[in-house]
Amino acid sequence: MTNNLALRNSFYLIGSIINKYGGAIVTIFSVLIALVSWLYPKGNINIHYVFIISFFSLSIIYILGKSLFLSIRDKSEVPTVRNISTQANGEATEIDVRFFLEPSTVFKRGLLVSIYYKDDSNDMELFIGVGVVEAITEKNIVQVLLRKQSSKLSPEQYLKIITPSAYCLTKYIVKPFLFTD
Known part of the structure; x- marks a missing residue:
């Protein structure tokens, strides 16, 4: 290295x-x-x-x-997550989750992204869901809104992952979304 x-x-x-x-x-x-x-x-x-x-x-x-x-x-590395914001959206079951990323030239407004959580127990990336780059601030901080939660995560797993007390920011990975057939 x-x-x-x-x-x-x-x-x-x-x-x-x-x-x-x-x-x-x-x-x-x-x-x-x-x-x-x-x-x-x-x-x-x-x-x-x-x-x-x-x-x-x-x-x-x-x-x-x-x-x-x-x-x-202009290295094209995936930026790290700086912060996460959760906010209840009307119904008790819906939660808006926003990820705030380091400045990056890879992400542009409107880009679809996939969001993962790195699980320490088996060193795997758990797919959280698909989001969209909502905004890029004046300081080039990328704001991503989680749009669709993964159907493979149980509600308990999902809440544990997005709960502020249960996460470590280095465990989140946000990548440009790639379509597959």
Whole structure:
């Protein structure tokens, strides 16, 4: 795990350097490659072709480096749950449950999400239900409303999971909802 983090940090460093100084690096190296190839030729190659080929090659490397930087910087990890709010909705059997998530670029307003609870006894994820991203605050906190409870959970299990005294926020997992046939 530590090696992966060190590798990720080194790629981030390389990507950030390319992102910040990439245009200048591409230009300087293109000119240097063209000059070296022209001064020490191995054949009859026109300097214009060497410059053009080296410029486009380094431009591709620059684009790939910038893409690497952006993909690592905007990592698409599932955000953690910050808080849960429960509120009775008219009838005693209906409870509105809202999950407040860390800021994330993965979630957008109106997106369907699936909500799970990590059970410590068997290290499984229990499906709680399907929700929808209701709002994203000014501080980019994602607010998810649980819309449909899982039919596999008994009412006792469901109440235990959503009761504020019975939960630990790190046990909740909210993921973008995927449809299956």
